[in-house]
Amino acid sequence: MRVKKISKSKKKEACTAYIFLLPLLAGVVMFFIIPIIQSFYYSLTDYKGIGSGSFIGLKNYITLFTNDIKFMAEARNTLVYVFGSIPVTIFLALLIANLLNSSIRGVGIYRVIYFLPNVMMGAVVAMVWKWLLNSRYGLLDAVLDFLFGIRPAWLSDTSLTMFSMCMISVWSGLGYCIVIILAGLQSIGTTYYEAAKIDGANAFQRFTHITFPMVTPTIFFLLITRIIAAFNQFDLVYMLGGEEGPVQESIRTLVFGIFKSGFTEYRMGYASAKAVILFLIIMIITFFQFLGEKKWVNY
């Protein structure tokens, strides 16, 4: 077995590199890694936010899975939200990005318009939509009433609230996905399209056999990041649902549950346990996504 000797100059280079990384690494460790480990520790105690909590082992977790119907509802709502909004967002983004990839007049302006929602803060988006969807004075219901004579209560009818939240989320997330996919589309060489046109492929066939396969890495990236972001949805839930009530119960997500346990009821240990569970859920889903990567992503 031969051990490769690293030359002295390479060692010096590596040293410099590490020194440069040190400040950032120190920050990451201090503000992310250590609090995460602390969180794992607190989830095994009954810490109340003040003083110190006493160690109670896995009691928090047992309560979570056997005695907490709200937690089950939160998990269910979060899954519905994730699978209800992300696929739609990415599918629409793919279509729209494809259209924006052409060189029609004013395409720059269209791109700006589609990206604008992403620039707005979550809380602002929620406030504006709260009034747009108001069943008495909102714009959407005014139009629907004029056209069809119906005024659905988008934000107070509990069977519609989840749909409304997904809709708002799609609207605001579309811009980001479009920009990323657009970048991915523009890296596809025109030679493929030319060859396909010569072979007599129509637009639809070009899309399914060239565009889509070539853009799968971008879609994979978007799926991973957007799903993780969707699992962390809090803004919309809090702004649309308030602190309690039937509306909040119909859309409450895992992160909202963490907020409620930790900052309204001051059961920090319990909230930490919920956070750990969320962490595990996201990790498992991301793991399965990476497993599937080899099957459908072409590099």
Place this chain on the structure above:
Amino acid sequence: MKKKHFCILLSMLMAVTLLLGCGSDDSNSNANESVVETTKDSEETKASGSVEEKAPVTLTMWVWDDAQVPATQAMIDEFHDMYPYITVEITSIAGMADYNTKMRAVVGTADAPNVFWINFNLAKEYIPMGFVQGLNEFIDNDSGFNKDGLNASIIETYTVDGTLYGVPKDTDGFAVFYNKSLFDAAAVDYPEDGWTVDDFVETAKAMTSEGVVGWSNSTSDRVYYNFMYAYGGSPYTEDGLSPNVNSSESIEGMQVLLDMMNDGSAYSRADLDEMGSGVAFESNLAAMTIDGSWMISEFYTALGDNLGIVELPEGPNGIASTGHGIAYATTTTNPFMEETWLFLSYLGSDAAQEKQIEVVIPAANGCASIWESVYPDLNLAAFTTALDHNKSYLAVKNATAARSAFQEHLANMQSGMYDNAREAMDAAAQAMKDAIDE
């Protein structure tokens, strides 16, 4: 070689910039060093009786309302004139949640503020923790401090086992706000002080018409508690350890309000979720709303001369208004206890309390009439009479969690999840008991 040194220097710089953000200030340690000198000085000067020789002391004060900073600063300036060697610095932290989180982080450390605002919720958590300084000793030794001049109910809430833990700053109360123009349009007489709950229900029904609702309803537990008291019930038992929301008197009070909602003279939960009660009232969509004294300036800005105020309606057991008040408190680890007490004593005086009448109702009883003159056209006396029957509304333990439990069941009741108030309150009582006992 030079390049490498430059690289190392650059990384050092980056590291320093990173640490600058999380450094704690050194002013406290300097101040601590000067404590020894100050106390020595003040002991000497106490003997000699002169105030001029004291070393300067800086006190830190934490508040959570930006709108009240000017009034607080005015108090600080007057206090500084009285005791030139004491300077007070205000830190205003926006939002209760942030304030609470920050307090919990610095409690017991040298960064804790010397004077801080405390409210009922916080008092229930902080006082049992043991870091709030009891003030009895200082009050007994200070002839200038008039405890009886401050609102009795607020004093009572901040007194635990006979020890007072805070100097009451302000108080609040509930009253009924009504929209004069809507009453004129419907040709209904304005409500008058001394009216009963039956009058209230009748008026709401009479005022409900196309596009206008009689009473905006409310998502607040305090509004509903007022009616519980009016019927002889209460949210908690005398000792504050168990819920009393399912006593027959409490349920009677709740049922009256639930009936109003069911027959359309008050907004349903769905309406409240889409548009808050305050917004509805300000937009001329609700003829009456029940809200606290802190809403006066907002409602006055929205409705101007059309705003009318009347006392809460009387029930079989009279009127009650759940009152809440902020107090000034200090920590047990405060190195400047003497100076802080001088400040606290001043803050409890009429002279100091007067300075905040534009924004809150002072807890000093002597300031009530001055407060009423802030809006001479409005019937502010409706609030000051409410101060006489201030009632408590918090549990003794786990108050926030118990409140949260009630709010949830209130929301469910308002959404029609239960057939009547009895079912709702039985469920609420169970949830509140679980929260308190945890």
